[in-house]
Amino acid sequence: MPRDAYRFARGDQVTSNTGQPVKLARPLDFFMITDHSDAMGAITDIIGGAPNIMADEQGRYFNEKFNAGGETAMRAAQELVAAFAQGNVSPALNYQPGNPAYARVWDDIIAAAEEFNDPGHFTTFIAYEWTSLVKGNNLHRNVIFRDGPERTRQIVPYTTTPPVGSPNPRDLWAWMENYEEQTGGNVLAIPHNGNLSNGWMFSQKDDFAEGAPLDAAYAEARQKWEPLYEATQIKGDGETHPMLSPDDEFADFETWDYGNLDASELKTHEMLPAEYVRSGLQHGLSMEAELGVNAFKFGLVGASDTHTGLTPPDNDNFFGKFTAYEPSSHRAEHVSKTFANGSVALMSHQYITGGLTAVWAESNTRGAIWDGMKRRETYATTGPRMRVRFFGGRSFEAADALRRDLALVGYSKGVTMGADLPAGEGAPSFLVYALRDPMGANLDRIQIVKGWLNETGEQLEKIYDVAWSDDRVPDADGNLPPVGNTVDLMIPAWTNTIGASELGAVWEDPDWDPSQGAFYYARVIEIPTPRWTAYDAVKFNVEMDDDVKMISQERAYSSPIWYTPQKD
Structure with a gap:
């Protein structure tokens, strides 16, 4: 229930749904419960x-x-x-608005958030999940309020079921606009799991209007109300797909591509470009070139999306998405989803630890954190708590990456993650820095991912290694050798005898063309560590099947920085 979830998130030990004691290794700084809009209370x-x-x-x-x-x-x-x-x-x-249980549950969610909100120490948000699911194609949004009960009690969550609600995001945005106008409050929405949308999440046509082209009004509304996108969570990572990024050696990370949410429709290759962060950002560049506004201009966050009230992001403390997948000797061998013909769509061992959202904010309060999310000064991690900074400008120098007052340098010389690179002379330079999770693994490398449009409008991408550990030397093709692997699956454990505790660099785009729109974001890769399945194998003394992943390289994704060419 909500209060159990808040107690757990702030660091208390609780009893899980299967009667097991569970506690976070470290409390979270802020937290929100996003219960489903439709059938709330049912x-x-x-x-x-x-x-x-x-x-x-x-x-x-x-x-x-x-x-x-x-x-x-x-x-x-x-x-x-x-x-x-x-x-x-x-x-x-x-259950829909008007049902007594619906209103009662919403009121209790608000009350629980207020009870546990402790500004400066543990901040809670009032929120819900708008549960659009068109024929199994996932279009869920987490709706996050900046406000307290004096405003959020004036409404109940908008649903997706007509005639009270609608599955069309345009109608959600209209509801959000009405909320702000009626209450004087502030609200934003965060889409998630495009990998289960079967081509709907970043579609370049209006799937609710018989495939009509998207217009500027759509693009302006989506950019306004959805400044963030959930890049990673328990239902697979959503940065990119190996078929979309064949030259990216780290592209195939915890990939889910069986079909849509309920496995009612198989995935096809044609659906993939409208499902992942990187291709979605590229679609945004194309849209801006055509319409003058970018619908897919979003920062990056991570989250859990568990249905147990428990949100541990660590592989050695994995409690699964559902009660049936809490720790046990057999949880990794379940058939989680099947297609209509009975064939396997998803195995339970393919679930991953929930991600985390990091926000650069002036204080640990609702207002400051929400404002940081709104301006996209955020980054996502797949669970570890790396510290990541990413700034863009035109006057950074190599020595800036060594400064202990790096943030001061970054803010004074450039713009931060989530912002637009201002016009100027010469190629842009980027200041990037990452500090390892103090309780986690060393860092393998920092990369900058660039996406752009060439003169014919073709969407292109390139990954640049900009900082790395262990004095490795790129080969003749510019490829960096692997960092190595210290994982011992018999324990399981790893050693930080490879990798680096911190990495930083100033990097200038060697392929700069001022006529081409582009985005840049930082990707931080850890050294290999044991996956949750490896901990289960040892704890329960079970032998995993050969196709079960046992080792992972966790990572972080910064929000992008965008460049838009000047028009004549």
């Missing part, structure tokens, strides 16, 4: 057997299945999600 009523639920045939079915617990309950939860995705949920279960 699950507790289904489990509790509320009279209106038991009067409905589908309600009685799910009441029985959920209360059976274990594997039966997990399969029932997946069945309910699939039914919702295909529009087959009974109205008795799909």
Whole structure:
């Protein structure tokens, strides 16, 4: 329940859904609960057997299945999600605004956030998840308020079910605009899991208007209301795909590409460009060149998206997405999703640790953190707590990367992650720095990823190694040798005898062309470490199948810095 989740996030030990003690190694600085908009309050009523639920045939079915617990309950939860995705949920279960339980749960979510908000130490946000799921194609958004209860109690979450709600993001943005106008508050939305949208997340056409071209009004609204995108979470990493970035040796990181959310439609190669961060940013450049505004101008964040109330981001403390995937000797061998023909779509061992959002803010308060998110001064990590700085300008010098007052230098000489590079003479230079997680692994390298449009409008990308550890020397083709691997799967553990505790550089774009629109972001790669499956293998003394990943290279992604050519 909400208060359990907040206690856990601030560092308290709690008891998990399967009766296991669980605690974070380090408390989180800020936290938000994003419960689903549609059917808010219905699950507790289904489990509790509320009279209106038991009067409905589908309600009685799910009441029985959920209360059976274990594997039966997990399969029932997946069945309910699939039914919702295909529009087959009974109205008795799909709670909407106007239902007393809906308002009651929203009021309790607000109350819990207020109880645990401790500015300066542990900040909580009032939030929810808008659960658009068109025929299984994921378009979820986390809706985050800057405000407290005096404003958020004036509304209830917008849903995706007509006639009260809509699955179209344009209608969500209109609702958000109305919220600000009516309450004087502030709100933003964060899309996630484009990798399960089957080509809808960064589509360059309007999928709600029979594929009509997107217009400037759409682009302006999306840029205004959605300044961030969730690049990584428990349902796979979303930076890029190896088929989209074949020259990127780190592209195939925890890739999910079986299909859409409920496995009702297979993935095709044509869908991929509209599903990942890097190609989405490239689509934004193309849109800006055509319409004069970039719909996909977003900073990067990470999150958990667990459904257990537990959000540990560490591989040695992985508690899974669902109750059935909390620690056990058999959780890595489950068939998690199947296609209609019964073939396997997803195995449970493919879930990953939740990501984290890092925000550069002036204080640990709602206002300051929300403002940092709004201006896109954020970065995502796949779980570790690296410190990452990324600035762009035209006057950085190599010595700036060695400064202990690096932030002062960065802000005074340039712009920060999430911003636009101002016009100027000469190629841009970038100041980038990363400090390892003090309880984690050393760093392998820092890379700068560039995406741009050439003179014909073709979308291009290139990855530059700009700082690395261990005195390695690039080969004749400019490729950096691997950092090595110290992982011992028998323990499991690793040693920080390779890699570096900190890395930094000033890098100037050698391929600069002032006529070409471009974006740049930093990617920080750790040395190899054991994956959660490796810890399970030792803890439970089980042998994992050959196709189960046991080693990972965790990473961080900064928000981009954009360059837009000057028009005549």
